[in-house]
Amino acid sequence: MTPAALPAHTHLGSCSPRPCRSFFFSPVLLNKRTQRQTRIAEVAALSNPNRDESSGIQGEGKMLQSPSVDSSGSTFTPLVVVELASDTKEEAIAWLLSRIRDQQQNGGAELLVEQLGPGVGAQEKENPNMFLVGAPRQRLLSGAEEVGLFKEFSDGSMRAFTSTNKHNFKDFKGDGDSFLSMAECQYIIKHELDTLRAKDETHVPGYTQFKLYPGKSIIRRLQSKGILIQMFPLHEREELKRLSFSWYKKVKLSLQPLDDIRHYYGEGLAFYFGFLEYFTFALVPMALIGIPYYLFDWEGYDKYVIFAVFNLIWCTVILELWKRGSASLAYRWGTLSRKKAFEEPRPGFHGVLGFNPVTGREEPLYPNAKRQLRIYLVSLPFVLFCLYLSLYVMMIYFLMEGWALTVHDEEPTFWTGILLFIPSIIYAVVIEVMNLIYRYAAEFLTEWENHRLESSYQNHLVLKVLVFNFFNCFASLFYIAFVMQDMVLLRQSLATLLITSQILNQFMEAFLPYWLQRRRNKKMIRKVQKIRTLEDKELPSADQVRLEADMSTYLGTFDDYLEQFLLFGYVSLFSCVYPLAAVLVVLNNITEVYSDAFKMCRVFKRPFSDPAANIGVWQLAFEAMSVIAVVTNFALIGMSPQVKAYFPDSETQLILWTVAIEHGLLAFKFILTFLIPDVPKHIQIKLARLEFESLEAFKKKKMLEASELRKVVQ
Secondary structure (H helix, E strand, O other), rough: OHHHOOOOOOOOOOOOOOOOOOOOHHHHHHHHHHHHHHHHHHHHHHHHOOOOOHHHOOOOOOEEOOOEOOOOOOOOOOOOEEEEOOOOHHHHHHHHHOOOOOHHHHOOOOOOEOOOOOOOOOOOOOOEEEEEEEEHHHHHHHHHHHOOEEEEEOOOEEOOOOOOHHHOOOOOOOOOOOOOOOOHHHHHHHHHHOOOOOOOOOEEEOOEEEEEOOOEEEHHHHHHHHOOEEEEOOOHHHHHHHHHHHHHOOOOOOOOHHHHHHHHHHHHHHHHHHHHHHHHHHHHHHHHHHHHHHHOOOOHHHHHHHHHHHHHHHHHHHHHHHHHHHHHHHHHHHOOOOOOOOOOOOOOOOOOEEEEOOOOOOEOEEEEEEEHHHHHHHHHHHHHHHHHHHHHHHHHHHHHHHHHHHHHHHOHHHHHHHHHHHHHHHHHHHHHHHHHHHHHHHHHHHHHOOOOHHHHHHHHHEEEHHHHHHHHHHHHHHHHHHHHOOHHHHHHHHHHHHHHHHHHHHHHHHHHHHHHHHHHHHHHHHHHOOOOOOOOOOHHHHHHHHHHHHOOOOOOOOHHHHHHHHHHHHHHHHOOOOOOHHHHHHHHHHHHHHHHHHHHHEOOOOOOOOOOOOOOHHHHHHHHHHHHHHHHHHHHHHHHHHHHHOOOOHHHHEEEEEHHHHHHHHHHHHHHHHHHOOOOHHHHHHHHHHHHHHHHHHHHHHHHHHHHHHHHHH
């Protein structure tokens, strides 16, 4: 079999009760693994002697050799993989499995879990501590209500799912077999595992040094101590094949399948690709105007005023229209009115054990004053030092640029003409390297600040990274534009920075992942072909799971949004002096769609579904950039010879008029932001109607309860 013939991912089941194929075993390792699991089973039986074996919860330490069936008749379908360290103590494994399987009233998650057997040609170095987690159908439905999952109601509106009126939801048929998508099932299981809390345990069994506190999240504690290596959802081969075909396997001039992306990966990722698509289309008018402007007015740098004015309007309008489009997508997907879930402490958060008045539990507490001292006395000075270092590198770049110009002016030749571009290319590469190094330093510092919530951690990380990246990427352009006032050099530097960064990004995001994936597939094929028969045309399930476990972990949309943020900056700030900037970004984003889609389907593990109502803090980042763009473009307009001609004798008067009109345009921008509602009117009406119906239903319920109470009293 060639690499191209290898199926992207073997089908591992969905939420419907379809049987899974048997997991393959190596006779060499089976005896050792069975002995180990027997010991784990004995420990688990002692740790949970009252467990109800008739409840459909699987036996302790059992390997998945064939499909198992729960008490409701549902076939066990593996949805999530939990991998523990290979040297994890047996007591800890038995305790964790017992807590996952135990009933909810006993503090368990009431999920199904089986151990993954060894794959084809298994070796001793394979990690035996990999477990597959699933759930009975009714458990998933109750979990959907717990997490506040929105589903389509019979009248076409999106409402929070409740078991009491489950038959009124559009796709709920029979016992709800195919009501939940696989991504939703996996999100529910993750939620149940994350909310699995310690009861009266004082430490992790087998690890007296790893203390546990009542109410502490077990999974997060195991993650922070390195016992739990990873937890990821499994791919679904047939769904992935259909998505791949409609997404990136055929070149077409059509919109992305956002609903299918949301169905498979969740709203968070779907919003990123929706924004990427919208931003690309929004750039088309800029590109169409930029091409003739570039061709017919190439040397007329003093005539960029019209393009700058168009820039001012464009960067404001597109963001306001995106908010409306984002609200429409969120309403269609049922996340617009979804309440934000209560945030639990991050896995890496640590502190002194104390009482939390909000949760009513004992948990680690960390003084906010101490965190603020770390931020202002360490993190802030470090960021300022990095900005100074970036400024120093920028000055070295200008020295190199001056040297290249001197060499070219002394003896202009073809090679000295090429030499003029070398400093900019080197500087562009250095910028990318500095951004990468700073990113790791920012993550380390933000982790060291010890933020309790994931949202707080992300906000501080985004702020650190955005400030440095903005300064590092655009400082030289601002210096050339407003200090040197050299529009020719500004155009050359912008073009070089933009083209070089895009080439580097395409190499890192498209070519490199494709090459790594081909190497990984060839390695797996050589392993499987050793004992594969002619009748077996697919990878055995155990090997497929282990292949997915070795795939790269998708780290979220942070870097993707950051790249689009910088591209938006290049276009909105200085494209009036280099009109082809929008054209280059359009071409980059078209390849970005296909490369990102390929990576999501073939390179990365499947990420957990991430419910989202918008693009989050990145909306504020893009809006801040649009404000800077208004100031920058109007400053460039004020520097143009046409405007300067109206103030031949007074530069001060020119500056005052420029600042006054610029402030007026900013005021107009904010008025426009206020006048264009973020949520379309028809969606506002639908949301108001749903709220009214909910209040009316609540009143009727209270009146019915009151009348029944009166009857009882009488």
